[in-house]
Amino acid sequence: MPIRVLIAEDQRLLRQCFEEVLALDDSLVVVATASDGTEAVVLTQKHRPDIVLMDLAMPRLDGIRATRLIRERVPQTRVLILSLHDAPTKVDQAIKAGACGYVLKDVDLDELVRILKAVYHGEEIHSPFLADQKLSQAQDPARYGLTARELKVLRFLARGDNNAEIAEKLCVSEQTVKKELVSLxxxxxxxxxxxxxxxxxxxxxxxxxxTT
Known part of the structure; x- marks a missing residue:
C-alpha cells in the first residue's frame, strides 16, 4: 500500500513540482494539495494522509500553527516541514508543534523522497538537509554522543511530556521512546x-x- 502524502505549498509551481516528483515513485501517492495552512488542515481531516509535506510560510495560517492543529485533530498524520530558512527559533517552534522534521527547500528531490519514506517507517533520519539536525549540532550534543532524536526526546522530557506524548510528537512507538531514554x-x-x-x-x- 503506497504512502499517502498531502502537499501544502502556497507556490503553485513548487506544488506541481513536488507532486510530479512524488508521482514517479510507486510507493508514494499524493492524495491532495493545499495552497494555504487553513486548507491544509481541512484537507488533512478529510483525506487523513500518512504524511503532510508542509511549507512553513503560507497565507491565512502559517505552517507551524497548521502543524499544531493537524497533530491535535489527526494525530496519526505526520508532518514534515519545508522551509527556505533554518533559523533556530523557527526550527524549535516547528518541532514543538509536533513536526517530525524540518527540511530545507534546497533538498535534492531524491533525498526528499528518501526522507518521506524514513518518516513513514519511523526510522531515524540523517541528512544534511534536515535543519533540526543542524540545530542540534549547533548546541553541541555530540560532546555527549546524543543523536538528533535523543535530543528531541530530551527537550520534550524537560517540558514534562510523558512517554506517550513524546512518542506521538516524534511519530514513533512508546517502546522506541523508552529505548531512547535508557540511552539518554x-x-x-x-x-x-x-x-x-x-x-x-x-x-x-x-x-x-x-526563559524568553
Missing part, C-alpha cells in the same frame, strides 16, 4: 527523568522554564 540516561550520567531534565537545562540543551 547513560550518556548524560543520570538515573531518572528529573535528573535528565535538570542536566539538559544546565548544559543549555533546553531553556529553563520562564
Amino acid at each position: 540516561f547513560e550518556k548524560l550520567g543520570v538515573k531518572n527523568r528529573t535528573q535528565a531534565a535538570v542536566k539538559a537545562v544546565q548544559l543549555g540543551f533546553v531553556e529553563s522554564e520562564g
